[in-house]
Amino acid sequence: MKPEIIYTLPEALRQIVALQQAKADLSDNLTQERNVFTRIIQELTTENSQLKQDKQQVTRWLAAEQDRGIDKDRQIAVLQDIIEQLKGQLTELQQKEEDSLRKEWQLKELQTMLFGQRSEKFIPETVATKAAIQQTLGADFDAAELETIIQQASVPASTESIAQAILKTSRKRKRHQAHKGRRAIPTQIQTETIVFDLPGDKTGLKPMGKKVSTYYDFVPGKLIKKIEEHLQYKTQDGETILCTPVLPRMIERGTVSNALLAHLHSERFVYYVPYYRQLQRFDRTMGISFAASTVDHWEEICFKKLKRLLKLLKKMIQRASYIKADETTLRFLHDEAKGKASRGWLWVFLAPELKLILFEFDPTRAHQVPQEILKDFKGDLQVDGLSSYTAAFKDNDKVTLLGCLVHIRRGFQKAQKQNKALAGEVLTYFNIIYKIEAYADKQKLDDEQRLALRKKYSKPFLDKIETWLLEQQAQDHVPGTPMAKAITYALNQWERVQRFTEVATLDLDNNSIERAIRPITLFRKNSLFASNAHGGERAALFYSLVESCKLNGIDPFEYLHDVYDRLHDCPASELIQLLPPYWKPGPKPQPITANR
Numbered sequence: 294m295k296p297e298i299i300y301t302l303p304e305a306l307r308q309i310v311a312l313q314q315a316k317a318d319l320s321d322n323l324t325q326e327r328n329v330f331t332r333i334i335q336e337l338t339t340e341n342s343q344l345k346q347d348k349q350q351v352t353r354w355l356a357a358e359q360d361r362g363i364d365k366d367r368q369i370a371v372l373q374d375i376i377e378q379l380k381g382q383l384t385e386l387q388q389k390e391e392d393s394l395r396k397e398w399q400l401k402e403l404q405t406m407l408f409g410q411r412s413e414k415f416i417p418e419t420v421a422t423k424a425a426i427q428q429t430l431g432a433d434f435d436a437a438e439l440e441t442i443i444q445q446a447s448v449p450a451s452t453e454s455i456a457q458a459i460l461k462t463s464r465k466r467k468r469h470q471a472h473k474g475r476r477a478i479p480t481q482i483q484t485e486t487i488v489f490d491l492p493g494d495k496t497g498l499k500p501m502g503k504k505v506s507t508y509y510d511f512v513p514g515k516l517i518k519k520i521e522e523h524l525q526y527k528t529q530d531g532e533t534i535l536c537t538p539v540l541p542r543m544i545e546r547g548t549v550s551n552a553l554l555a556h557l558h559s560e561r562f563v564y565y566v567p568y569y570r571q572l573q574r575f576d577r578t579m580g581i582s583f584a585a586s587t588v589d590h591w592e593e594i595c596f597k598k599l600k601r602l603l604k605l606l607k608k609m610i611q612r613a614s615y616i617k618a619d620e621t622t623l624r625f626l627h628d629e630a631k632g633k634a635s636r637g638w639l640w641v642f643l644a645p646e647l648k649l650i651l652f653e654f655d656p657t658r659a660h661q662v663p664q665e666i667l668k669d670f671k672g673d674l675q676v677d678g679l680s681s682y683t684a685a686f687k688d689n690d691k692v693t694l695l696g697c698l699v700h701i702r703r704g705f706q707k708a709q710k711q712n713k714a715l716a717g718e719v720l721t722y723f724n725i726i727y728k729i730e731a732y733a734d735k736q737k738l739d740d741e742q743r744l745a746l747r748k749k750y751s752k753p754f755l756d757k758i759e760t761w762l763l764e765q766q767a768q769d770h771v772p773g774t775p776m777a778k779a780i781t782y783a784l785n786q787w788e789r790v791q792r793f794t795e796v797a798t799l800d801l802d803n804n805s806i807e808r809a810i811r812p813i814t815l816f817r818k819n820s821l822f823a824s825n826a827h828g829g830e831r832a833a834l835f836y837s838l839v840e841s842c843k844l845n846g847i848d849p850f851e852y853l854h855d856v857y858d859r860l861h862d863c864p865a866s867e868l869i870q871l872l873p874p875y876w877k878p879g880p881k882p883q884p885i886t887a888n889r
Contacts, residue, residue, distance in 0.1 A: 429754055676803070
């Protein structure tokens with residue numbers, strides 16, 4: 294903007310006065326503004342001071358809160374550590390409690406084994422049985438028929454029906470002692486001399502002495518010394534000697550008859566009397582002593598001669614369509630190991646349709662044992678829960694594995710002490726199933742009738758038990774206790790158990806083979822062990838024969854005596870006639886004798 298030009302003095306003075314007045318007004322305004330700004334600065338300074346104080350207070354508060362937060366984090370960490378420790382202690386206490394419960398049940402089971410009742414019989418109350426029938430079969434089902442079946446099955450059978458149902462070892466050898474010769478025969482023992490003479494006309498024959506064989510024979514209750522004198526003759530030309538043949542015996546040229554051998558073996562394997570006890574009895578009551586090594590040698594000779602009969606028995610077992618299998622322990626002295634006896638196993642195979650049973654000894658419990666023994670078997674194999682059977686036949690479509698109902702029931706029988714009411718509930722169902730089967734046996738139902746009865750009554754109760762097991766599986770049962778183990782075992786075996794409702798000839802359980810195993814328990818108790826592995830094989834052979842005799846209602850002594858008499862000249866085609874199911878006593882040799 295261009296300045297205004299002033300040309301006169303008065304205008305200039307007026308202009309100067311105006312400027313001075315404007316300056317004065319401006320000065321006043323500046324003074325006022327300065328005062329205002331001064332007040333504003335003072336207020337801002339005051340506010341700034343207050344803000345600084347507030348900031349410091351906030352800083353102190355934040356620091357305090359931060360310290361407090363750090364303390365809380367520390368407290369939280371400490372509390373978390375305490376919680377983890379408490380959780381660990383709780384887990385440890387729970388584990389100790391479970392271990393204590395398991396040990397308590399193990400102790401009770403041991404006490405039951407030592408001092409408790411052996412019977413597994415369970416008798417439910419009538420009310421519980423009726424309730425189980427009603428719950429299983431439903432309200433629309435007529436339970437009167439089933440109650441009648443159970444009542445008839447509970448009536449004791451008559452006495453007549455019960456009667457009808459009826460290797461060498463590497464151990465340190467003793468110092469060799471020279472044989473002292475044959476022991477002297479006591480003078481008080483009864484002696485019987487039998488003279489065998491040639492039948493018919495002996496004209497032209499000249500007597501020339503006799504051939505004498507001496508041995509001990511056995512008559513139940515006493516020993517008899519028998520002397521067989523076979524008179525010999527020679528022809529007039531002196532070139533031919535004639536004599537009656539010596540009757541064959543298992544121990545050729547030995548001092549023991551077949552009857553005494555049968556007695557020794559039946560006493561050991563049927564009546565559980567070890568050889569040393571039998572020899573002590575002979576020595577103390579009759580004054581006759583045999584060396585223990587001699588008796589053991591006799592058994593070895595019989596074992597070798599009976600092996601071909603055992604081979605045939607194995608073939609017969611493999612041809613069966615239904616077999617029951619189980620195993621039990623038999624300790625033996627290992628040929629290579631030192632110290633205490635090793636554990637071996639007697640594998641047992643029962644063919645109910647053939648009434649034959651096979652014992653096989655093996656040092657192991659591996660699956661290769663039943664796999665090899667039953668390599669040619671085709672049919673149903675009833676076993677317990679041992680994994681060796683599953684491994685042996687998992688790839689064999691020709692063998693169907695069956696379960697054992699009594700093994701499942703036994704677990705709940707043991708669980709009664711833990712929970713009597715819960716175990717009694719399922720045991721009632723088992724009791725009804727067995728009553729149905731007992732009724733079928735008592736009424737002698739044929740296969741078709743038995744199968745119809747099982748499908749009508751037994752199958753619904755099996756389904757009820759399965760439902761009960763699945764419900765109990767969802768419950769929190771302490772692992773390792775009898776109830777938990779019984780439920781787990783039952784569910785694992787359940788698919789194999791129900792086949793008896795499809796085939797009438799199958800049994801519910803393995804009770805029959807367990808009865809055949811019981812003699813082994815007494816054998817173990819009296820004999821302690823079976824010398825070496827070969828001794829286990831010998832015991833298995835004799836038990837196969839004597840237990841098969843029991844299945845067929847045969848006296849083992851009479852059977853062994855007859856087999857020992859006939860085995861020497863029995864052809865292979867007639868060997869089957871010496872197996873217990875097909876055995877009939879053969880005629881005794883009747884030589885022409887002259888007793889004196």
